Amino acid sequence: MKDTGLALPRATVGVSRWRRFRAAVDWPLILTMLALCAIGLFNLYSATRGTRHSAKFDTQLKWMVIASILFIVATAVDYRALVRLAWIGLGTAIFLLIVVRLLGDAAHGKGSYRWLNIAGMGIQPSEVAKIAVILVLARMFQDGELSGYTTEALLIRLVALAIPVGLIAIQPDLGTATLTTLICLTVGFLAMPSVWPMIHVTLAGLLAIPILWETMHDYQKNRILAFIDPASDPTGNGWHTRQSILAVGSGKILGKGYGEGTQNQFDFLPEHWTDFPYSVWAEEWGFIGSVLLVSSSRS
Amino acid sequence: MLLRGSNPASGTGPALPELHRRLKWVALAGVAAFLxxxxxxxxxxxxxxxxxxxRTVSNVVKERYLPSVRGKILDRDGVPLADNRPAFNIYAVPRELKPETRMALIALLGLTDDEIVKVDERIAVGKKRDPKSPIVILEDQGRDKAALVEQSLARLPGIEVHHEPYRFYPQGDLGAHLIGYMTQMTTAEAEDRSYKGYDTSELVGRYGLEKSWENYLRGKQGIERYAVDARGQRLDDKTAATLIQGERVIGAVPGANVILTIDAELQKLSERAISQVAAGAVVIVEPRTGRLRAVVSKPSFDPNVMTGHLTRAEETLLLSDPRKPFIDKALRATYPPGSVFKFVTALAALEDGQAAEDEVFLCPGEYQLSGTTFKCNGTHGKLDLIGAIQHSCNVYFWKLATERIGIDRIAEVARQFGFGVPTNLGLNGDAAGRIPTKAWYEERGRYKVGFATNASTGQGDVEVSVVQMAMAYAALSNGGTLYTPQVVDRVVASDGRPIVHYEPKVAHEIAIPADALDIWRRGMWKVTNEPGGTAFDHGYVAIVPVMGKTGTAEIRTKARKKEEDLRDVRGYSPARSHSWFAGWAPAENPEIVIVVFAEHGGSGGKVAWPIAKQIIEGYFTKISPRPQPDVGSGSGAGP
Known part of the structure; x- marks a missing residue:
């Protein structure tokens, strides 16, 4: 860490454990996260209030409490220790992704295999995979690690990273697959000795789009087309997109007011509590609220 | 490969300044994304x-038209001719209607192929107009079927049953051509936004009074605004109130009632009488007002069947009937009038001093004109003008027209009596008919003097409508006032408030010399009251003095040939002459002027007159009863 200058403030001898902890904590990050969680809950309340989904707010609150405890625990653990578990984590993620493909609950995921039901708890293996990929990347770019690889070893690792991405893509969950790829590219862009290989990979990826397009199912193509031009199929694939654009746009500058969004309240946005919370927010809080939310998540 | 690109000497990661540079790029990308x-x-x-x-407001707020109760059509005494009765209409919300539901409904009601086509068409139109608003897919289902659907509503998402008024004609086919009927809007009309305020499934007046008085009868639909969620489920009123600005319900305004001058009983009487022939028309008018008391066109149809329920098979049958049941034979169609038209020739000649009451001609049974022989309907021998009217001798009138007054003079007088121009009744086409002149023939080739010969007895190219003839005889009976026929007396709002009252309307006064008119009337008197009269020989009305004129209009050979292929329907032979009677009763101060027309009925005296006689006798016994027979009072009919 001595070379990078990215090390966290070092604990000083004689300082209490609490003070060391406080010094080690990235407060702006935590506050932003807390703010987003609070806004999320607040928004969820509006999105589910008075519907048959109103229990979802309580569930969310319950999980946030549990997650906060886990968060504190995780913060106390030195993340460098987690890096040591990176490959085990990736292996687990790949295993879960295969299991979800074989045993997953397709109904829950609206026709795709995304959810695993473990002890009454739904989990998405792709979420585990995302973290595992990050850890593996961290491990690979750790001091000295990359230079020790032979070409073969490096290729094996790259393939190891490609496997979960591929498994996520065939669930299919193109959104998460794309996000995971972007994580890899971003880390590579920051940590590679030279940026050029990353630029080459990105360009190659872009060039591969037409080939990918050809291998896609029609319904996948239709979804992408409908995303680009929702008017092309206003009651089918474009319905969600169109209704969410209507929701966002109808918020105008100041919004319709908390709990007053008609697109949200009367279900014109399907699955708005899970798939379109931002549209709910934008409808009720308008341009000002929408921009504030985006900027706060960027800080 | 990647390793080769890196420089082992500088460690595995980029140098610190390089990293900062890259972080700046990432931050820049972040800012760009934010922007x-x-x-x-x-x-x-x-x-x-x-x-x-x-657009989000229109997602939530929906409008539903509240049907207005259509106004009634009533006869002069308030007898309903067009009314409303409660009916059960089945609605569907196109967006919610799943194919399974459609199949279930078809199975439940046992719909025919015709009905299924209709249902699908309406759903398709509804989808285009507003897929979330309910539209009628089946109207006027019986109580049983409606109950069946209502019981199964839980299994039929997207289906609704509404109880709504439905047009109903309590008198069946009585005055069908006059009353008309209504039909569903066509697909094209329903898609046309200019029919705003009309529901896709609404009936529109298509014919007769239902069509021409649509604006009064229809009333104004109300609007109900309500809020729905994405599934089209109605939201409760409290929620709706917060979402909808302004009135939520604008009540429907019921249509106004149209009260006719028609007398349902007389109409019934007339229809029964004309039923003796396969096709024909009757018009009865009040001579001093021009108000129509009965207007019959036969054959007709049942407007109840036409309004919504007509199957394709029935429609084909009606359309293929050679007697053309959809043509209004009283108002729309025109026919050669034959001898009932002779008054025009007589009055024209008398007015010009070209004829005299006591001038005697010899009728040898035919009339020779430059190589053509015109056959009279008999060999009448020596006749004066009144005798010529009584016996309906053609030779007398042919001589007057051909040798003295000419076709243009006949046309001039005919036009004064309202022939050749529409009557302005404003119903079912209101035909002008045709009164040919010399110029008319020259436009179409060459004028021949024989055309005048034909025109003088209402033959050749002369064509008139039955209602025109009735108005002309009304003018003859009242001394020369030609009225515009009137069928609607007044329009009254549903709450009884009068809206319009129509006064009798004079088209114009005809200057007829009194002595000329008197001569014609005396001729008419003899027709119905003296032996040898073309009507008297076939029956005599004892109850009230009647006068009239018969007519037997020959069908032109060309037309006859063409129509001979058509099969006879119940004694309907297209080659036969048209049979006419026009007259009035009582002879003095008449109450009614009556014209009876039997299409291809044959002789006027033999066919049309007995029908007129039956109607007149019915009228003066049931509707306007006379003191018992008064046979000898005929003398009053003279001057």
């Missing part, structure tokens, strides 16, 4: 926000 998002938000929410806002 992109904020820009898009600006576009959506600020620039286009108003538009999107309105």
């Amino acid at each position: 992109l998002i904020a820009g898009r938000l600006w576009q959506l929410q600020v620039m286009r926000g108003e538009n999107y806002y309105e």
